[in-house]
Amino acid sequence: MGKSIEVKTDVNAGFCFGVKRAIALVEKILNEKAKVYTLGPIIHNPQEVKRLKEKGVKILNDIDCVKSGYIILRTHGISLELRNKLEKNKTLYIIDATCPFVKKAQDIIKNLNLQETTIVIVGENSHPEVEALVSYGAGKCVVIENPMEALEFKGMGELNIVSQTTQIPQNFNAIVKILKKQFKVNIYNTICKATLERQESAKKLAKKVDLMIVVGGRNSGNTTRLAEICKTQTKTYHIETIDKLDDKWFNNIKTVGLTAGASTPDNIIKSVQNKLREILQKRILQREENKNLDKTIF
């Protein structure tokens, strides 16, 4: 039998500190047999959210439809208006699972909001974290997603630039560079450490392999950006689960790298890892069979 093709898994693949903390809080309250609600999905991974749902967690879009129980706030935070509404509610217990890195960005914006200033948030306009950040800036925030938008930005005075926690530093820096040419800027780089570590190690791994598989929610911003980074280095596919792996991707591939977003659970990473080994092993056996067949013919 030929030697197997190694699947190299990124050391930083999977749950970050903020997600681990949020899931632990949900599990703890579930163990107390209490009613548990989350406002929107607790994290951006449909499979993990489904698992928690099966254990009893209910997802709400509005708090008005419940009278009692625990409301767990998602890792990427909620809007200031919603937080104020929750704080007035005396019958619900609020468990804040907002990641401390997201909280830090919210606090920076809250403080900046006391000044006469424009706050630029570098991030995805429709992402819940960014929507919540905007709410802390009370009309003073502008969201810029990419350098093109920075070039088109028309503003006045001094700018305070804050980042969505899961941005790619190169995008943040490129936007800052453009805005700096026209405005006096104060920079608050709030990209979180876990994001930086994952992006750096994924890029290093992608450089060394023929193909990268990035696992994580389609709705997960940090996973999508990991895939974007890997694509700059090698052929890359972003999948949520093993059923999306396609045998054809592995034609003429010798090395495969595997990474996963900060909200991808271990069991999904392991299942992809095993499936990859299986596919690659099968391919080696096929190659050997073909070689033996060639020998028999000639």
Ligand code: SF4
């Ligand atoms: S990716 Fe960063 S900001 Fe988001 S939950 Fe994880 S540690 Fe917190």
